[in-house]
Structure formats: C-alpha cells, structure tokens
Amino acid sequence: xxxxxxxxxxxxxxxxxxxxxxxxxxxxxxxxxxxxxxxxxxxxxxxxxxxxxxxxxxxxxxxxxxxxxxxxxxxxxxxxxxxxxxxxxxxxxxxxxxxxxxxxxxxxxxxxxxxxxxxxxxxxxxxxxxxxxxxxxxxxxxxxxxxxxxxxxxxxxxxxxxxxx
Numbered sequence: 029x030x031x032x033x034x035x036x037x038x039x040x041x042x043x044x045x046x047x048x049x050x051x052x053x054x055x056x057x058x059x060x061x062x063x064x065x066x067x068x069x070x071x072x073x074x075x076x077x078x079x080x081x082x083x084x085x086x087x088x089x090x091x092x093x094x095x096x097x098x099x100x101x102x103x104x105x106x107x108x109x110x111x112x113x114x115x116x117x118x119x120x121x122x123x124x125x126x127x128x129x130x131x132x133x134x135x136x137x138x139x140x141x142x143x144x145x146x147x148x149x150x151x152x153x154x155x156x157x158x159x160x161x162x163x164x165x166x167x168x169x170x171x172x173x174x175x176x177x178x179x180x181x182x183x184x185x186x187x188x189x190x191x192x193x
Contacts, residue, residue: 072186077170077173077174078174080170081167081170081171081174084163084166084167084170085167087163088160088163088164088167091156091159091160091163092160094152094156094159094160095153095156095157095160097152098148098149098151098152098153098155098156099149099153100149101145101148101149101152102145102146102149102150102152102153103149104142104145104149105141105142105143105144105145105146105147105148105149106142106146107142108138108139108141108142108145108146109138109139109142109143109145109146110142111138112131112134112135112137112138112139112142113135113138113139115135116131116132116134116135116136116138116139117129117130117131117132117135117139118130118131
C-alpha cells in the first residue's frame with residue numbers, strides 16, 4: 029500500500045513539475061527575406077576542377093587527422109610498452125639456448141596494452157602518412173594547373189560583360 033501511495037505522489041509531483049514546461053506545438057515559420065525586384069543574383073556554376081579541389085582538401089584534412097591520431101596512439105603505446113619491458117620484465121636463461129621473459133603483473137599489463145597500441149600506431153602512421161602525402165601532392169598539382177590555366181586562358185567575365193585575358 030505504501031508503494032502505491034508513494035508512486036501516485038511521485039507521479040502527481042512529476043506531472044505538476046513538467047506541466048509548467050512550455051512545449052512548442054506548432055513549427056515556427058519565418059519568411060524568407062524579399063529580394064528587390066529586377067535584381068537577379070548570378071551564381072556561376074563550379075567547374076570540375078573546383079569540385080575536385082574541394083574533395084581533395086576534405087580528404088587531405090581527414091588524412092591529416094588520421095595521421096595525428098595514429099601518431100598519438102604510437103606515443104601512448106611507447107609510453108606503456110618500453111617502461112613495462114625495461115622495469116617490469118626480466119630475461120631468465122635456463123640454458124644456453126633457452127631464454128624466457130618473465131614479467132610482474134604490472135609488466136604484463138603494461139606490455140599487454142602497450143604492444144598493440146604501439147604496433148597499430150606505427151602501422152597506421154606509416155599508411156596515413158603515405159595517404160596524406162599523396163593527397164596533398166594531388167591537391168598541389170591541381171591548384172598549380174588551375175592557376176596556370178586561369179592566367180593563360182581567355183575567359184568571359186560576367187561582372188564586366190567582356191572577355192578577359
């Protein structure tokens with residue numbers, strides 16, 4: 029019986045607290061700003077090279093971020109792996125050909141977490157470094173070609189309504 033009374037009091041309190049919250053029932057409608065009649069905005073179409081340049085900039089930014097992330101993983105893995113191997117693990121020789129690495133519990137944990145982070149980070153940093161270099165090279169060559177074409181080509185300038193060199 030107490031649980032029923034407690035539950036109904038809690039329900040009434042929550043209903044009273046949340047009942048005062050304003051909830052939007054209808055969407056807010058805003059009118060678009062009116063453009064002056066007689067003026068039509070000219071929006072030039074982008075060329076393939078401009079789209080390609082935006083795509084290469086975005087992909088090189090993603091590659092740079094991946095390179096930073098994998099380098100950070102390498103640093104964290106090295107910070108865990110090397111102290112664990114140097115201070116927490118000992119090589120024990122049973123005979124001339126039989127050596128075994130024995131680690132304390134802390135050494136096992138440090139090397140267990142550090143080894144995959146270090147190896148994965150080094151591998152990822154090499155791969156993303158290559159990808160970043162290739163994408164930046166493509167972007168640089170594209171921008172150079174676009175600048176050369178713009179400087180040498182005759183083109184229509186819509187602002188002045190004439191051909192420019």
